[in-house]
Amino acid sequence: MLTERQKLILLAVIDDYITSAVPVGSRTISKKKSIGYSAATIRNEMADLEEMGFLEQPHTSAGRIPSQKGYRFYVDHLLTPQPWTENDIFQYESQSSIEFDDLEEIFRQTTSVISELTNYMTITLAPKMVEHRLKHLQVIPLTERYAVSIVVTNTGYVDQRRIVVPKNVTVGNIEQFVNILNHRLQGLRMSKLKTAVEKKLIEELKRYVDHIESMLDLFHQIIDQIGKEEERVYLSGTTRILDQPEFQDVEKVKSLLDLLEETEAISQLVESDSTGVQVRIGKENHIQSINHCSIISASYMIDGEPVGSIGVLGPTRMDYSKVIGLIDFLSKDLTSRLRKWAEGSFT
Amino acid sequence: MLTERQKLILLAVIDDYITSAVPVGSRTISKKKSIGYSAATIRNEMADLEEMGFLEQPHTSAGRIPSQKGYRFYVDHLLTPQPWTENDIFQYESQSSIEFDDLEEIFRQTTSVISELTNYMTITLAPKMVEHRLKHLQVIPLTERYAVSIVVTNTGYVDQRRIVVPKNVTVGNIEQFVNILNHRLQGLRMSKLKTAVEKKLIEELKRYVDHIESMLDLFHQIIDQIGKEEERVYLSGTTRILDQPEFQDVEKVKSLLDLLEETEAISQLVESDSTGVQVRIGKENHIQSINHCSIISASYMIDGEPVGSIGVLGPTRMDYSKVIGLIDFLSKDLTSRLRKWAEGSFT
DNA sequence: TGTTAGCACTCCTAAGAACTGAGTGCTAAA
DNA sequence: TTTAGCACTCAGTTCTTAGGAGTGCTAACA
Numbered sequence: 109m110l111t112e113r114q115k116l117i118l119l120a121v122i123d124d125y126i127t128s129a130v131p132v133g134s135r136t137i138s139k140k141k142s143i144g145y146s147a148a149t150i151r152n153e154m155a156d157l158e159e160m161g162f163l164e165q166p167h168t169s170a171g172r173i174p175s176q177k178g179y180r181f182y183v184d185h186l187l188t189p190q191p192w193t194e195n196d197i198f199q200y201e202s203q204s205s206i207e208f209d210d211l212e213e214i215f216r217q218t219t220s221v222i223s224e225l226t227n228y229m230t231i232t233l234a235p236k237m238v239e240h241r242l243k244h245l246q247v248i249p250l251t252e253r254y255a256v257s258i259v260v261t262n263t264g265y266v267d268q269r270r271i272v273v274p275k276n277v278t279v280g281n282i283e284q285f286v287n288i289l290n291h292r293l294q295g296l297r298m299s300k301l302k303t304a305v306e307k308k309l310i311e312e313l314k315r316y317v318d319h320i321e322s323m324l325d326l327f328h329q330i331i332d333q334i335g336k337e338e339e340r341v342y343l344s345g346t347t348r349i350l351d352q353p354e355f356q357d358v359e360k361v362k363s364l365l366d367l368l369e370e371t372e373a374i375s376q377l378v379e380s381d382s383t384g385v386q387v388r389i390g391k392e393n394h395i396q397s398i399n400h401c402s403i404i405s406a407s408y409m410i411d412g413e414p415v416g417s418i419g420v421l422g423p424t425r426m427d428y429s430k431v432i433g434l435i436d437f438l439s440k441d442l443t444s445r446l447r448k449w450a451e452g453s454f455t
Numbered sequence: 456m457l458t459e460r461q462k463l464i465l466l467a468v469i470d471d472y473i474t475s476a477v478p479v480g481s482r483t484i485s486k487k488k489s490i491g492y493s494a495a496t497i498r499n500e501m502a503d504l505e506e507m508g509f510l511e512q513p514h515t516s517a518g519r520i521p522s523q524k525g526y527r528f529y530v531d532h533l534l535t536p537q538p539w540t541e542n543d544i545f546q547y548e549s550q551s552s553i554e555f556d557d558l559e560e561i562f563r564q565t566t567s568v569i570s571e572l573t574n575y576m577t578i579t580l581a582p583k584m585v586e587h588r589l590k591h592l593q594v595i596p597l598t599e600r601y602a603v604s605i606v607v608t609n610t611g612y613v614d615q616r617r618i619v620v621p622k623n624v625t626v627g628n629i630e631q632f633v634n635i636l637n638h639r640l641q642g643l644r645m646s647k648l649k650t651a652v653e654k655k656l657i658e659e660l661k662r663y664v665d666h667i668e669s670m671l672d673l674f675h676q677i678i679d680q681i682g683k684e685e686e687r688v689y690l691s692g693t694t695r696i697l698d699q700p701e702f703q704d705v706e707k708v709k710s711l712l713d714l715l716e717e718t719e720a721i722s723q724l725v726e727s728d729s730t731g732v733q734v735r736i737g738k739e740n741h742i743q744s745i746n747h748c749s750i751i752s753a754s755y756m757i758d759g760e761p762v763g764s765i766g767v768l769g770p771t772r773m774d775y776s777k778v779i780g781l782i783d784f785l786s787k788d789l790t791s792r793l794r795k796w797a798e799g800s801f802t
Numbered sequence: 803t804g805t806t807a808g809c810a811c812t813c814c815t816a817a818g819a820a821c822t823g824a825g826t827g828c829t830a831a832a
Numbered sequence: 833t834t835t836a837g838c839a840c841t842c843a844g845t846t847c848t849t850a851g852g853a854g855t856g857c858t859a860a861c862a
Contacts, residue, residue: 145835171825495806
């Protein structure tokens, strides 16, 4: 295990490296006020820390930089989440005080505020529709052949799509059918709707609804696409990351941007299985092109369940203490704003 | 004016530079089969072309590169649009043959196909809603206080938003009101709806509708946001442009990406006032960060009117003849696909 | 008179050499 | 156990040099 002094030195090295991005030498550390030892002592300790794998040396005559293991130890044991500065709070409130009538806008703004406050890239995953519960279903006929279906969920999402009206079916038929569905399906998870109809509702429907086959076809038109819908991803601050010295190489920029064009890959990055703030450092991400990046993410809730997440992507040398504090606060804030939003919609 | 030989040489220089990205010397040109002159002759002509401003020399002992004026002349007088290769056609058809039920998908796919075929960045502006005509209006009550408004346009766009139901109003009131609006406003441009109601319809409404003030408030909730809606922008192939040697400098990449984060700026880039394919070379774009880029764009139509545009952004040294041919074809193709789509929706 | 060959000149680029300085490891003294 | 001192290492910078692509100019040629 590490001695207190070793921890102190490791902390100092990482803190310094995070701001300077340059390998830090023993003299730099010994000059700090919090450290009462000479450069030579520091050197000995740093040599030990390197041997244990917490520090690395780019080349013999350079200073030390933290290794992945070093960062991990720092995040787990040394770091204290940084409280908000007045400026942060001001900036946040000035942007989020607007009254939103639009869920999209809430996510967009949250994402962009975070990237502004951190100067890293921010990724937000909006809730997947399949995880929501059905609030209201409606079909509006446009012409003889076409109609628009409207699906509203408990989270206030509205899904609308064009559907084809089967040949032998009247407006009255549809209304009747949709009425029954509304009564019976309300409150169910979107992902369960299909089986609910096929298993439990089918008998009742056969009794009360004409042209049942056509109607089921209609229903599938409405529901099938929702499951396939890809996760909604909000990105902000892509360019900010280019200010970081580790992205001076165009190749790295390219491989990162390539990654960002794939929505699916992004989701995986930010998705978190645990509760609370999660930190993935360097290769812990298992994706080549962000081997030198870290991701700090957390989930937000709707109805007490995690439904989406926000994450910050920066170099491994990122300001963990600031970002962790921020993500922790904002994921909770997002949860409560979503609750208010939902209450505003449906009470 | 330029002699035939000068045109020949200018063409050869530009063609060569477009593929090589390296200043081209007199010897390179004289070796080409189509040119029957010695390097010395070419040198003389090139000196003349430089004097006239069609070519530039990075430094005394380097070859020549085309100037902006050179490219302009090339585009206007020398270039022949390149027909599609079999491979292009195959790739295009394999991606576009899918049956779309979703306008968004049509734009997204078109954008991505173009960026794949050209290897440059592609920008598509979807039609602005204000320019569409009203097809159908509907209000669905959700609760006592809230409702969802659905606006369908002639182009098949569906706009949906949450609105607040004024206190003293019943469902019946709303239905009556919306019915009248539907009858009277159908076919009008979205941008004209407000004045139409305030100028022409107000008397009739006062006669048949209760709580007219509340109703107008409702109407404004539905309509006001549509006008403000920013233009929908589809981007694809952002990273492809990083393969171009002119983007090896991270600063250039950054300033370009910064530009791309502003939707408004992008719209201006691609928006075209004229019909047919439009080419803007280098500083003709009036935007600092793309001084070394060219944009080739064209509009597509709905109901015979240009409503949006597609554009390709590449270095000034881009393959004009290929891209022009492609954009010309695809803008027309998009027009016809949109027509089919609209017919599918409303006949 | 237009075209071409020849030659001296320019200047970018790459490769090497020399220098600098930050930082280390090790040893010996406090 | 800590610290001061010193020799050593090595990345980065600057300077120099050689090479080569390309030019402009002149004179000869058809």
